Amino acid sequence: MAFGAAPCPRPDSLLIPLETAFLFLGCVAAATFVQNLTGFAMGLVLLGLVELLHVVPLAEAVNATMVLALVNATAFFRSHGGELPWRPLRHAMPASLAGVVIGIGLLAWLSANAQQFLRLLLGVVVVLSALALLLRNRQLAQPSPPAAFAAAGLLSGVLGGLFATSGPPIVFHLYRQPFEPNFVRRCLTLMFSANNAFRLVLVAGAGHFSMRSLLLSGMALPVVYAVTRWCVRHPLPVSERALRTITALLLAVTGVSLAASAGSWPW
DSSP: OOTTOOOOOOTTOOOOOHHHHHHHHHHHHHHHHHHHHHSSOHHHHHHHHHHHHTOSOHHHHHHHHHHHHHHHHHHHHHHHOSOOOOGGGTTHHHHHHHHHHHHHHHHHHHHHHOHHHHHHHHHHHHHHHHHHHHHTTOOOSSOOOHHHHHHHHHHHHHHHHHHSOOOHHHHHHHHHSSOOHHHHHHHHHHHHHHHHHHHHHHHHHTTOOOHHHHHHHHHHHHHHHHHHHHHHHSOOSSOHHHHHHHHHHHHHHHHHHHHHHHHHSOO
């Protein structure tokens, strides 16, 4: 157990200690704040912090993340209005949904056979997300071909199936396109929402969405909505580049810590 972390409650118990609840809600607030600044990374920050601090089991955190990400997306689109950007994602979205199915299968196998590798993989994904944030400003002169969108969508879907956060591939790909940053954020929010909704249907349909996951989601819903609304009404007077750098550093520290702790444990 990490130093200073709350004791991880038993998965079969609906009781959540007060310390664990506050830690989880703090992680949710931080993740939602980062999501509203960058357009992605809510799931990565939340899962990284939860796993690093051993707040709740990873599988429960992943399930709760799906619900919270959908709430965040709803609040985001209600606040910003406008049409949903389906057209740029017409090739990436179907491939991404197929990747979600692959990712869920991988998660089931890794959870049963290689939990520490799963922790290591999450750490690597978080670090890659940090790199995607730092490198995303190298834009192309023309949009990439449909096959490139489909490939990025498939890889993101696999990560979405694993961790309920689609992360680096589609983030890096979309930010290289000749699109405005705000438009990219809308695309990312829409795509992540579709992946999470699809994943939620598959997981719940298979009976793998526990009551504890539902309880964690319900506890955190007001926090997600409140932080999202606050970010919309009070944008920080900081340059986008500075925000990207700060967020990337936080992600990198979290990811390296996760990977290091996984490597130091017996497999």
